[in-house]
Amino acid sequence: MELTLLGTGAPEGLPRPDCPCSSCATALGEDARAATALLVDGTLLLDLTPGAAFAAARAGHTLGGVRQVLLSHPHDGPAVEVPAGLPQPVRVPDGSELTLLTGHRVRAVPMDAPGTGYAVTGPDGQRLLYLPPGAAPAGLDDGGGSYAMVAADVVGRPDALAKLRAVGAVGPTTDVIAVHLDHDVPPGPELRRRLAAAGARAVPDGTTLDVGVYEDVPDVPRRTLVLGGARSGTSVEAERRRESFPNVLYVATGGTRGGDDEWASRVSAHRERRPGSWRTTETCDLVPLLAEEGPPLLVDCLSLWLTDAMDSVNAWDDAEWAGGGERALRARVEELTAAVRAARRTLVAVSNEVGSGIVPATASGRRYRDELGRLNAGFGAECEHLLLVVAGQALVLRG
Numbered sequence: 157m158e159l160t161l162l163g164t165g166a167p168e169g170l171p172r173p174d175c176p177c178s179s180c181a182t183a184l185g186e187d188a189r190a191a192t193a194l195l196v197d198g199t200l201l202l203d204l205t206p207g208a209a210f211a212a213a214r215a216g217h218t219l220g221g222v223r224q225v226l227l228s229h230p231h232d233g234p235a236v237e238v239p240a241g242l243p244q245p246v247r248v249p250d251g252s253e254l255t256l257l258t259g260h261r262v263r264a265v266p267m268d269a270p271g272t273g274y275a276v277t278g279p280d281g282q283r284l285l286y287l288p289p290g291a292a293p294a295g296l297d298d299g300g301g302s303y304a305m306v307a308a309d310v311v312g313r314p315d316a317l318a319k320l321r322a323v324g325a326v327g328p329t330t331d332v333i334a335v336h337l338d339h340d341v342p343p344g345p346e347l348r349r350r351l352a353a354a355g356a357r358a359v360p361d362g363t364t365l366d367v368g369v370y371e372d373v374p375d376v377p378r379r380t381l382v383l384g385g386a387r388s389g390t391s392v393e394a395e396r397r398r399e400s401f402p403n404v405l406y407v408a409t410g411g412t413r414g415g416d417d418e419w420a421s422r423v424s425a426h427r428e429r430r431p432g433s434w435r436t437t438e439t440c441d442l443v444p445l446l447a448e449e450g451p452p453l454l455v456d457c458l459s460l461w462l463t464d465a466m467d468s469v470n471a472w473d474d475a476e477w478a479g480g481g482e483r484a485l486r487a488r489v490e491e492l493t494a495a496v497r498a499a500r501r502t503l504v505a506v507s508n509e510v511g512s513g514i515v516p517a518t519a520s521g522r523r524y525r526d527e528l529g530r531l532n533a534g535f536g537a538e539c540e541h542l543l544l545v546v547a548g549q550a551l552v553l554r555g
Contacts (some may be wrong), residue, residue, distance in 0.1 A: 157196065157197055157260075157276075157278030157279075157280055157282045157284065157366075157367040157368065158196070158197050158198075158364060158365070158366055158367070159194060159195070159196055159284060159305065159307075159364070159365045159366075159367055160194070160195040160198075160212070160215050160217055160362070160363070160364045160365075161192070161193075161194060161307075161333070161335070161359060161361060161362070161363050161364075161365070162190070162193040162194065162195055162205070162208055162211035162212055162215065162361065162362070163189060163190030163191050163192050163193045163205055163208075163211060163361050164189045164190075164192055164333075164334070164335045164336075164337055164358065164359065164360075164361055165189030165190055165191055165192060165335075165336070165337050165338070165361075166189075166191065166192075166289060166336050166337060166338035166339075167191050167192075167229070167231070167289060167336070168191070168338075169189060169190050169191050170183045170187075170188060170189040170337055170338060170339060170343070171183040171188065171339065172338075172339060175339060177339055178342065179339035179340070179341065179342045179343060180339050182342060182343055182344065183339070183343050186360040186361075187343035187344060187347075188361075189337055189361055190205060190206075190207060190211060190361055191203070191205040191206070192205070192289070192307075192335040192336050193205045193208050193211070194286055194307060194335075195212060195215075195217060195219070195222075196260065196276055196278075196284070197258065197260070197278065198217060198218070198221045198222070199221050199222060199223050199224070199256065199258045199260065200222065200223070200224050200226070200256065200258075200260055200262070200276065201219065201222045201224070201225045201226070201242070202226055202228060202274055202276075202286050203226070203227060203228050203229075204225050204227065204236050204238065204242070204245045205236065206236055206237075208239070209239045211361065211362065214362055215362035215363075215364065216364075217364075219239060219241070219242060220241060222242055222243070223243065223256060223257065223258065224243060224254070224256055224262075225238075225242055225243055225244070225245040225246070226245065226246060226247070226248060226262065226272075226274060227245045227246065227247050227272075228247075228271050228272050228273065228274065228286065228287075228288035229270060229271035229272070229288035229289060229290075229291070230270055230271070247264075247272055248262065248264035248272060248274070249264060250264050250265070250266035250272060251263075251264060251266065252264050258279065259278070259279030260276060260277065260278055260279065261276070261277040262274055262275070262276050262277075263275040263277075265285070265287075265293055265296065266293070266294045266295065267287070267288060267291035267292065267293065267294055268291060268292050268293070268294040269288075269290050269291040269292070270288075270291070271287075271288030271289070271290075271291045272288065273285065273286060273287045273288060273291070273293060274286045275303075278367065280368070282304045282305075282367045282368035283300065283303045283304055283305075283367075284303060284304065284305045284306075284307070284367050285303045285305070285306045285307070285308070285320075285325065286306075286307045286308075286335075287306070287307070287308040287309060287313075287316060288309075288336075289309045289312060289336035290309060290312050290313060290336075291309070291313060291316070292313050292315055292316030292319055293316065293319055293320065296319060296320065296323055296325065301324060301325075301327075302324055302325055302326060302327030302329070302330050303320075303325055303326065303330055304330065304331065304367050304368040305330065305331045305332075305333065305365070305367045305368070306320065306325075306326055306330055306331070306332050306333070307333045307335045308320075308332065308333075308334070308335065308336075309334075309335065309336040310332065310334040310351060310354055310356045310400065311334060311336075311337060311338070311340055311341055311347075311350065311351075312336060312338065312340065314354055314396075314399040314400035315399060315400070315431050315433075317332065317354060317355075317356070317400035317401075318399065318400050318401055318402040318431065318433060319402070321400075321401060321402055322402035322403065322433070331357075331365070331367075332354070332355055332356035332357070333356070333357065333358070333359060333365070334351050334356050334357065334358045337358060346549075349550070349552065350396065352376075353376065353377075353396070353397045353400075354376075354399075354400040355375075355376050355400070356400075376502070377539075377540045377541035377555055378499075378502050378503065378540060379496060379499065379502075379503045379505075379538060379539040379540055379541070380394075380397060380503065380504045380505070380539055380540070380541040380542070380543065380555075381505050381506075381507065381532070381535055381536045381539045381541070381542050381543070382394045382397075382504065382505070382506050382507070382543045382545060382550075383507055383508070383509045383532060383536075383542070383543065383544050383545065383553075384508070384509055384544060384545030384546065385508065385509055385510070385512075385513075385546075386508065388545045388546060388547065388548065389545045389547075389548040389549075389550075390457070390506045390507075390508070390545045391456055391457075391506055392548075393543065393545050393550050394454055394456060394504045394505075394506045395454065397504050398434075398452055398454050398504055399431055401452055401502075402433050402451075403433055403434070403435070403451040403452075404431075404433070404434045404435075404451060404452045404453075404454055405434070405435050405436075405437060405445075405450065405451055405452070405453050405454070406434050406435065406436045406437070406454050406456070407436075407437055407438075407439060407442065407445065407453055407454065407455045407456070408436060408437070408438045408439075408456060409438075409439070409440050409442075409455065409456070409457060409458070409460040409461045409464065410438075410457075410460045434454075440460075440461050440464040440465070442455060442461065442492060442495065443491055443492060443495045446492075446495040446496060446498070446499040446501070446503070447495060447498070447499070448501070449500060449501060450501050451501070452501060452502035452503070452504070453501060453502070453503045453504070453505075454503075454504045454505075454506075455503065455504070455505040455506065456505075456506040457505070457506040457507055457508065458505055458506065458507035458508075458528075458531060458532070458535060459507050459508040459510070459528055461492075462524070462527060462528055462531055463524070465485055465488050465489070466485060466523075466524065466527065468488075469481040469484040469485050469488075471485055471520075471523060471527075472520045472523075474519065477523070485527065489527075489530065489531050489534060490534075492531075492535070493534040493535055493537070493538055496535060496538040496539070497538045503539075505535065505539075507528070507531070507532050507535070508528065509532065509544065510524075510525050510528055510529075511525055511526075511528070511529045536553075536554075539554070539555075540554070540555050541554060541555030542554040542555065
Protein backbone atom coordinates (compact mmCIF):
# COMPACT_ATOMS: atom_id res chain seq x y z
CA MET A 157 0.00 0.00 0.00
CA GLU A 158 1.38 3.36 -1.06
CA LEU A 159 0.71 6.60 0.79
CA THR A 160 1.37 10.09 -0.62
CA LEU A 161 1.17 12.98 1.81
CA LEU A 162 -0.23 15.84 -0.29
CA GLY A 163 -0.04 18.08 2.78
CA THR A 164 1.14 17.61 6.37
CA GLY A 165 0.13 20.90 8.01
CA ALA A 166 -2.64 22.10 10.28
CA PRO A 167 -6.01 22.95 8.70
CA GLU A 168 -4.83 26.56 8.19
CA GLY A 169 -1.50 25.43 6.80
CA LEU A 170 1.99 26.39 7.91
CA PRO A 171 2.83 29.24 7.91
CA ARG A 172 -0.59 30.44 8.95
CA PRO A 173 -1.92 33.32 6.86
CA ASP A 174 -0.96 36.71 8.33
CA CYS A 175 0.65 35.17 11.44
CA PRO A 176 3.77 37.08 12.57
CA CYS A 177 5.11 34.43 15.00
CA SER A 178 8.68 33.17 14.71
CA SER A 179 7.60 29.65 13.78
CA CYS A 180 5.56 30.91 10.83
CA ALA A 181 8.35 33.28 9.81
CA THR A 182 10.80 30.37 9.52
CA ALA A 183 8.42 27.82 7.93
CA LEU A 184 10.00 28.05 4.50
CA GLY A 185 10.91 25.54 1.81
CA GLU A 186 10.41 21.97 3.04
CA ASP A 187 9.13 23.35 6.34
CA ALA A 188 6.15 25.04 4.64
CA ARG A 189 3.15 22.72 4.81
CA ALA A 190 -0.31 22.68 3.23
CA ALA A 191 -3.31 21.35 5.14
CA THR A 192 -3.02 17.60 5.66
CA ALA A 193 -4.42 15.35 2.94
CA LEU A 194 -3.46 11.72 2.25
CA LEU A 195 -3.68 9.86 -1.05
CA VAL A 196 -3.74 6.07 -0.66
CA ASP A 197 -2.78 4.00 -3.73
CA GLY A 198 -4.15 6.77 -5.94
CA THR A 199 -7.67 5.57 -5.23
CA LEU A 200 -8.59 6.80 -1.73
CA LEU A 201 -8.28 10.44 -0.63
CA LEU A 202 -8.37 11.18 3.08
CA ASP A 203 -9.37 14.85 3.50
CA LEU A 204 -9.97 17.10 0.53
CA THR A 205 -8.06 20.37 0.93
CA PRO A 206 -7.62 23.45 -1.28
CA GLY A 207 -5.05 22.77 -3.98
CA ALA A 208 -5.11 18.99 -3.52
CA ALA A 209 -5.08 18.37 -7.28
CA PHE A 210 -2.04 20.62 -7.76
CA ALA A 211 -0.30 19.00 -4.79
CA ALA A 212 -0.88 15.58 -6.32
CA ALA A 213 0.53 16.76 -9.66
CA ARG A 214 3.64 18.15 -7.96
CA ALA A 215 4.13 14.76 -6.31
CA GLY A 216 3.84 12.99 -9.66
CA HIS A 217 0.32 11.69 -9.11
CA THR A 218 -3.18 12.43 -10.29
CA LEU A 219 -6.55 12.41 -8.55
CA GLY A 220 -8.16 10.91 -11.64
CA GLY A 221 -8.24 7.44 -10.13
CA VAL A 222 -9.76 8.44 -6.78
CA ARG A 223 -12.94 6.48 -6.09
CA GLN A 224 -13.60 7.58 -2.50
CA VAL A 225 -13.03 10.85 -0.63
CA LEU A 226 -13.38 10.76 3.15
CA LEU A 227 -13.32 13.72 5.50
CA SER A 228 -11.84 13.36 8.98
CA HIS A 229 -12.85 16.63 10.64
CA PRO A 230 -15.11 19.67 10.29
CA HIS A 231 -13.72 22.14 7.75
CA ASP A 232 -14.11 25.78 8.74
CA GLY A 233 -14.41 28.59 6.22
CA PRO A 234 -15.71 28.44 2.66
CA ALA A 235 -16.53 25.04 1.22
CA VAL A 236 -13.66 23.42 -0.65
CA GLU A 237 -14.37 23.10 -4.36
CA VAL A 238 -14.51 19.47 -5.46
CA PRO A 239 -12.32 18.98 -8.57
CA ALA A 240 -14.10 17.63 -11.62
CA GLY A 241 -14.32 13.85 -11.64
CA LEU A 242 -13.94 13.40 -7.88
CA PRO A 243 -16.78 11.87 -5.87
CA GLN A 244 -18.41 14.02 -3.21
CA PRO A 245 -16.53 13.90 0.11
CA VAL A 246 -18.29 12.13 2.98
CA ARG A 247 -17.78 11.38 6.66
CA VAL A 248 -18.24 7.75 7.64
CA PRO A 249 -20.26 7.11 10.84
CA ASP A 250 -18.17 5.89 13.76
CA GLY A 251 -17.70 2.13 13.76
CA SER A 252 -18.88 1.70 10.17
CA GLU A 253 -16.74 -0.05 7.58
CA LEU A 254 -16.42 0.47 3.84
CA THR A 255 -15.04 -2.01 1.32
CA LEU A 256 -13.85 -0.42 -1.89
CA LEU A 257 -13.81 -2.14 -5.29
CA THR A 258 -10.03 -1.79 -5.20
CA GLY A 259 -9.84 -4.17 -2.22
CA HIS A 260 -9.21 -1.51 0.42
CA ARG A 261 -11.20 -1.74 3.64
CA VAL A 262 -11.79 1.42 5.69
CA ARG A 263 -13.11 1.44 9.26
CA ALA A 264 -14.22 4.68 10.96
CA VAL A 265 -12.62 5.03 14.40
CA PRO A 266 -14.44 7.20 17.00
CA MET A 267 -12.50 10.13 18.48
CA ASP A 268 -12.64 12.04 21.76
CA ALA A 269 -13.01 15.34 19.85
CA PRO A 270 -14.96 16.37 16.75
CA GLY A 271 -13.69 14.24 13.89
CA THR A 272 -13.29 10.69 12.65
CA GLY A 273 -10.21 8.51 12.39
CA TYR A 274 -9.79 6.00 9.59
CA ALA A 275 -8.16 2.58 9.79
CA VAL A 276 -7.27 1.51 6.26
CA THR A 277 -6.34 -2.06 5.34
CA GLY A 278 -4.82 -2.40 1.89
CA PRO A 279 -5.22 -5.31 -0.55
CA ASP A 280 -1.81 -6.49 0.62
CA GLY A 281 -2.97 -6.66 4.25
CA GLN A 282 -0.89 -3.71 5.45
CA ARG A 283 -2.66 -1.41 7.91
CA LEU A 284 -2.63 2.39 8.15
CA LEU A 285 -4.29 4.53 10.82
CA TYR A 286 -5.07 8.20 10.16
CA LEU A 287 -6.25 10.48 12.97
CA PRO A 288 -7.79 13.97 12.60
CA PRO A 289 -6.21 17.11 14.13
CA GLY A 290 -6.56 17.66 17.88
CA ALA A 291 -8.09 14.24 18.52
CA ALA A 292 -7.26 10.89 20.09
CA PRO A 293 -9.07 7.54 19.82
CA ALA A 294 -12.03 7.13 22.16
CA GLY A 295 -12.21 3.68 23.71
CA LEU A 296 -9.98 2.08 21.09
CA ASP A 297 -9.85 -1.69 21.45
CA ASP A 298 -7.88 -2.85 18.45
CA GLY A 299 -7.36 -6.60 18.36
CA GLY A 300 -5.49 -6.60 15.08
CA GLY A 301 -2.06 -5.93 16.50
CA SER A 302 0.08 -2.94 15.68
CA TYR A 303 -0.40 -0.78 12.59
CA ALA A 304 2.39 -0.60 10.04
CA MET A 305 1.97 3.19 9.85
CA VAL A 306 0.15 5.84 11.88
CA ALA A 307 -0.38 9.42 10.69
CA ALA A 308 -1.47 11.56 13.62
CA ASP A 309 -1.30 14.91 15.38
CA VAL A 310 1.77 13.95 17.42
CA VAL A 311 2.56 17.50 18.56
CA GLY A 312 -0.97 18.60 19.41
CA ARG A 313 -2.16 15.33 20.97
CA PRO A 314 0.82 13.26 22.14
CA ASP A 315 -1.53 11.36 24.44
CA ALA A 316 -3.11 9.83 21.33
CA LEU A 317 0.13 7.92 20.80
CA ALA A 318 0.14 6.91 24.45
CA LYS A 319 -3.36 5.45 24.06
CA LEU A 320 -2.37 3.59 20.92
CA ARG A 321 0.74 2.21 22.59
CA ALA A 322 -1.28 1.12 25.62
CA VAL A 323 -3.43 -1.22 23.49
CA GLY A 324 -0.61 -2.38 21.21
CA ALA A 325 -1.84 -0.48 18.15
CA VAL A 326 1.55 1.27 17.96
CA GLY A 327 4.52 -1.04 18.36
CA PRO A 328 8.31 -0.71 18.16
CA THR A 329 8.32 -0.91 14.34
CA THR A 330 5.26 1.25 13.65
CA ASP A 331 6.23 4.16 11.41
CA VAL A 332 4.63 7.16 13.13
CA ILE A 333 4.27 10.16 10.79
CA ALA A 334 3.44 13.55 12.29
CA VAL A 335 0.73 15.44 10.38
CA HIS A 336 -1.50 18.46 11.11
CA LEU A 337 1.72 20.31 12.02
CA ASP A 338 1.06 23.83 13.28
CA HIS A 339 3.15 26.71 14.60
CA ASP A 340 3.31 25.39 18.18
CA VAL A 341 6.87 24.13 17.63
CA PRO A 342 9.58 25.88 15.58
CA PRO A 343 10.19 23.95 12.37
CA GLY A 344 13.50 22.32 11.56
CA PRO A 345 15.81 20.81 14.22
CA GLU A 346 13.52 21.54 17.20
CA LEU A 347 10.57 19.82 15.55
CA ARG A 348 12.69 16.80 14.61
CA ARG A 349 14.07 16.56 18.16
CA ARG A 350 10.63 16.61 19.75
CA LEU A 351 9.21 14.08 17.32
CA ALA A 352 12.18 11.75 17.79
CA ALA A 353 11.54 11.78 21.55
CA ALA A 354 8.05 10.46 20.78
CA GLY A 355 9.34 7.85 18.32
CA ALA A 356 7.89 9.78 15.38
CA ARG A 357 9.10 11.72 12.35
CA ALA A 358 7.93 14.34 9.88
CA VAL A 359 8.27 14.26 6.10
CA PRO A 360 7.94 17.07 3.53
CA ASP A 361 4.71 17.60 1.63
CA GLY A 362 4.57 15.43 -1.48
CA THR A 363 6.46 12.51 0.06
CA THR A 364 5.37 9.02 -1.02
CA LEU A 365 5.82 6.19 1.49
CA ASP A 366 5.35 2.44 1.23
CA VAL A 367 3.20 1.30 4.15
CA GLY A 368 4.79 -1.72 5.77
CA VAL A 369 8.27 -1.16 4.39
CA TYR A 370 10.52 -0.85 7.43
CA GLU A 371 11.88 2.62 7.97
CA ASP A 372 14.52 3.79 10.40
CA VAL A 373 12.03 4.50 13.19
CA PRO A 374 13.61 6.97 15.62
CA ASP A 375 15.02 5.20 18.66
CA VAL A 376 13.74 6.62 21.94
CA PRO A 377 16.74 6.96 24.27
CA ARG A 378 16.55 4.58 27.22
CA ARG A 379 18.24 6.93 29.70
CA THR A 380 17.99 10.72 29.49
CA LEU A 381 19.24 13.43 31.86
CA VAL A 382 17.72 16.90 31.57
CA LEU A 383 19.83 19.67 33.14
CA GLY A 384 19.08 23.37 33.60
CA GLY A 385 18.78 26.28 35.96
CA ALA A 386 15.85 27.31 38.10
CA ARG A 387 12.64 27.87 36.10
CA SER A 388 14.48 27.12 32.85
CA GLY A 389 11.89 24.57 31.76
CA THR A 390 13.62 21.31 32.74
CA SER A 391 10.51 19.69 34.19
CA VAL A 392 8.37 20.64 31.20
CA GLU A 393 11.01 19.25 28.84
CA ALA A 394 11.25 15.99 30.79
CA GLU A 395 7.47 15.57 30.89
CA ARG A 396 7.24 16.32 27.18
CA ARG A 397 9.61 13.43 26.47
CA ARG A 398 7.25 10.96 28.16
CA GLU A 399 3.78 12.32 27.33
CA SER A 400 3.33 10.09 24.27
CA PHE A 401 3.88 6.96 26.38
CA PRO A 402 1.36 5.30 28.74
CA ASN A 403 1.67 4.27 32.39
CA VAL A 404 4.67 6.44 33.25
CA LEU A 405 5.72 6.34 36.91
CA TYR A 406 6.47 9.89 38.06
CA VAL A 407 8.98 9.81 40.92
CA ALA A 408 8.80 13.00 43.02
CA THR A 409 11.85 13.30 45.27
CA GLY A 410 10.74 16.49 47.00
CA GLY A 411 8.05 14.98 49.21
CA THR A 412 5.58 17.22 51.01
CA ARG A 413 6.36 20.29 53.07
CA GLY A 414 3.64 21.09 55.55
CA GLY A 415 2.81 24.78 55.77
CA ASP A 416 4.86 25.76 52.71
CA ASP A 417 2.28 27.33 50.39
CA GLU A 418 4.79 28.11 47.64
CA TRP A 419 5.94 24.49 47.52
CA ALA A 420 2.34 23.26 47.49
CA SER A 421 1.61 25.55 44.55
CA ARG A 422 4.60 24.18 42.60
CA VAL A 423 3.59 20.57 43.29
CA SER A 424 0.01 21.32 42.19
CA ALA A 425 1.21 22.87 38.91
CA HIS A 426 3.29 19.77 38.18
CA ARG A 427 0.40 17.43 38.89
CA GLU A 428 -1.97 19.31 36.61
CA ARG A 429 0.47 18.97 33.70
CA ARG A 430 0.78 15.19 33.98
CA PRO A 431 -1.38 12.91 31.82
CA GLY A 432 -4.11 11.06 33.66
CA SER A 433 -2.56 7.67 32.87
CA TRP A 434 0.60 8.45 34.87
CA ARG A 435 1.12 7.28 38.43
CA THR A 436 3.07 9.21 41.09
CA THR A 437 5.25 8.03 43.94
CA GLU A 438 7.06 10.27 46.41
CA THR A 439 10.40 8.72 47.36
CA CYS A 440 14.16 9.22 47.31
CA ASP A 441 14.80 5.47 47.29
CA LEU A 442 15.64 5.30 43.58
CA VAL A 443 17.90 2.24 43.47
CA PRO A 444 15.13 -0.38 43.93
CA LEU A 445 12.96 1.37 41.32
CA LEU A 446 15.79 1.29 38.80
CA ALA A 447 16.42 -2.38 39.49
CA GLU A 448 12.81 -3.38 38.85
CA GLU A 449 11.21 -4.13 35.50
CA GLY A 450 8.31 -1.86 34.79
CA PRO A 451 6.94 1.17 32.97
CA PRO A 452 9.07 4.22 32.17
CA LEU A 453 10.33 6.35 35.05
CA LEU A 454 10.43 10.14 35.24
CA VAL A 455 12.53 11.30 38.21
CA ASP A 456 12.12 14.94 39.25
CA CYS A 457 14.60 15.78 40.56
CA LEU A 458 18.16 14.66 41.42
CA SER A 459 19.00 17.90 43.20
CA LEU A 460 16.33 17.15 45.82
CA TRP A 461 17.54 13.54 45.99
CA LEU A 462 21.01 14.90 46.81
CA THR A 463 19.60 17.15 49.52
CA ASP A 464 17.99 14.12 51.16
CA ALA A 465 21.20 12.09 50.80
CA MET A 466 23.31 14.85 52.34
CA ASP A 467 20.81 15.20 55.19
CA SER A 468 21.10 11.46 55.89
CA VAL A 469 24.89 11.68 56.39
CA ASN A 470 24.74 15.07 58.15
CA ALA A 471 26.93 16.53 55.45
CA TRP A 472 26.24 20.08 56.64
CA ASP A 473 28.36 19.54 59.75
CA ASP A 474 32.09 19.95 59.00
CA ALA A 475 33.17 17.42 61.61
CA GLU A 476 30.63 14.81 60.45
CA TRP A 477 31.62 15.44 56.84
CA ALA A 478 35.30 14.91 57.55
CA GLY A 479 34.66 11.98 59.86
CA GLY A 480 32.89 9.77 57.32
CA GLY A 481 30.00 11.77 55.87
CA GLU A 482 31.86 12.46 52.64
CA ARG A 483 32.70 8.78 52.12
CA ALA A 484 29.12 7.76 52.90
CA LEU A 485 27.67 10.25 50.41
CA ARG A 486 30.06 9.19 47.65
CA ALA A 487 29.06 5.56 48.26
CA ARG A 488 25.37 6.47 47.85
CA VAL A 489 26.08 8.37 44.61
CA GLU A 490 28.10 5.44 43.26
CA GLU A 491 25.28 3.06 44.17
CA LEU A 492 22.81 5.27 42.27
CA THR A 493 24.97 5.60 39.16
CA ALA A 494 25.58 1.84 39.14
CA ALA A 495 21.82 1.30 39.27
CA VAL A 496 21.38 3.67 36.32
CA ARG A 497 24.00 1.73 34.38
CA ALA A 498 22.22 -1.57 35.01
CA ALA A 499 18.65 -0.28 34.58
CA ARG A 500 16.57 -1.88 31.83
CA ARG A 501 13.52 0.36 32.14
CA THR A 502 13.30 3.67 30.31
CA LEU A 503 14.35 6.64 32.46
CA VAL A 504 14.17 10.43 32.19
CA ALA A 505 15.70 12.34 35.11
CA VAL A 506 15.82 16.06 35.90
CA SER A 507 18.59 17.87 37.74
CA ASN A 508 19.65 21.45 38.36
CA GLU A 509 22.84 22.91 36.95
CA VAL A 510 24.02 25.24 39.73
CA GLY A 511 27.76 25.58 39.23
CA SER A 512 27.69 28.33 36.64
CA GLY A 513 26.45 31.19 38.81
CA ILE A 514 27.48 33.03 41.93
CA VAL A 515 29.81 31.19 44.31
CA PRO A 516 27.75 30.34 47.44
CA ALA A 517 28.68 32.42 50.48
CA THR A 518 28.62 29.51 52.93
CA ALA A 519 30.76 26.38 53.18
CA SER A 520 27.67 24.16 53.17
CA GLY A 521 26.37 25.91 50.05
CA ARG A 522 29.67 25.37 48.26
CA ARG A 523 29.69 21.74 49.40
CA TYR A 524 26.21 21.18 47.94
CA ARG A 525 27.18 22.89 44.68
CA ASP A 526 30.28 20.69 44.34
CA GLU A 527 28.47 17.45 45.14
CA LEU A 528 25.63 18.22 42.74
CA GLY A 529 28.18 18.84 40.00
CA ARG A 530 29.77 15.45 40.73
CA LEU A 531 26.37 13.74 40.83
CA ASN A 532 25.31 15.25 37.50
CA ALA A 533 28.59 14.22 35.88
CA GLY A 534 28.38 10.66 37.19
CA PHE A 535 24.68 10.23 36.39
CA GLY A 536 25.07 11.82 32.97
CA ALA A 537 27.94 9.47 32.09
CA GLU A 538 25.46 6.58 32.26
CA CYS A 539 22.87 8.24 29.99
CA GLU A 540 22.63 7.96 26.22
CA HIS A 541 20.98 11.36 25.98
CA LEU A 542 21.86 14.60 27.78
CA LEU A 543 20.00 17.90 27.40
CA LEU A 544 20.73 21.36 28.78
CA VAL A 545 17.67 23.59 28.99
CA VAL A 546 18.30 27.34 28.71
CA ALA A 547 15.42 29.84 28.58
CA GLY A 548 13.03 27.03 27.73
CA GLN A 549 15.14 25.79 24.81
CA ALA A 550 16.72 22.33 24.99
CA LEU A 551 20.31 22.04 23.77
CA VAL A 552 21.50 18.52 23.00
CA LEU A 553 24.78 17.72 24.75
CA ARG A 554 24.77 14.04 23.81
CA GLY A 555 22.58 11.73 21.76
